[in-house]
Amino acid sequence: MKVAVLGASGRAGSEITKELAARGHQVVAIARKPETIATGPGITAVKGDAADPSALAGLIAGVDAVISALHFDISADTLLSALRQAGVARLLVTGGAASLKLPSGERLIDGPDFPEAWKGAAMGGINFLEDLRGVTDIDWTFFSPAAFIFEGPRLGTYRGGKDELISDEAGESKISFADYAIAMVDELEAHNHPRARFTAAY
Numbered sequence: 072m073k074v075a076v077l078g079a080s081g082r083a084g085s086e087i088t089k090e091l092a093a094r095g096h097q098v099v100a101i102a103r104k105p106e107t108i109a110t111g112p113g114i115t116a117v118k119g120d121a122a123d124p125s126a127l128a129g130l131i132a133g134v135d136a137v138i139s140a141l142h143f144d145i146s147a148d149t150l151l152s153a154l155r156q157a158g159v160a161r162l163l164v165t166g167g168a169a170s171l172k173l174p175s176g177e178r179l180i181d182g183p184d185f186p187e188a189w190k191g192a193a194m195g196g197i198n199f200l201e202d203l204r205g206v207t208d209i210d211w212t213f214f215s216p217a218a219f220i221f222e223g224p225r226l227g228t229y230r231g232g233k234d235e236l237i238s239d240e241a242g243e244s245k246i247s248f249a250d251y252a253i254a255m256v257d258e259l260e261a262h263n264h265p266r267a268r269f270t271a272a273y
Contacts, residue, residue: 072135075099080107084140086252128156136161143195147202167196171236217272223247229271237272
């Protein structure tokens with residue numbers, strides 16, 4: 072596939088870019104500072120600003136899918152506008168864990184251990200997902216990962232789910248950026264969650 076990665080120089084975006092290229096996909100890797108994008112066969116680094124939907128549409132035209140690894144200061148409407156202008160039908164979004172459900176049934180963000188200082192940023196992801204839920208003309212998927220994503224080894228394994236937070240035997244919900252990228256590219260290829268949210272953790 073030919074895939075555009077937005078925010079390709081960030082921690083999630085760079086791992087996704089490398090994982091895509093390693094599997095033989097063509098990657099249009101877009102960032103404000105393309106010189107910081109991972110290089111290699113199959114990767115074309117492009118300077119772009121996702122805040123401008125018309126300009127972004129020109130960069131993503133002709134790709135099979137867009138994977139967004141952007142922060143949520145870029146709205147769902149902005150990204151969707153760019154995809155519509157470019158004629159791209161598929162969007163995968165790197166999201167947050169805050170709206171995943173705890174065993175109690177409440178959202179992680181509403182639980183007693185969620186840091187108050189993180190709630191503002193977390194609500195950006197929650198609102199983005201809600202904006203996507205009513206969209207029917209774009210085939211979107213929202214990836215809510217583990218509660219803790221860290222720089223670590225590529226184990227090549229994870230457990231998948233939908234709306235419930237996944238925790239290990241120690242009660243920790245975590246995944247490395249490298250394995251997060253595997254889960255994202257697996258979803259791109261398998262297409263298991265059209266117009267839905269999924270999660271992955273160890």
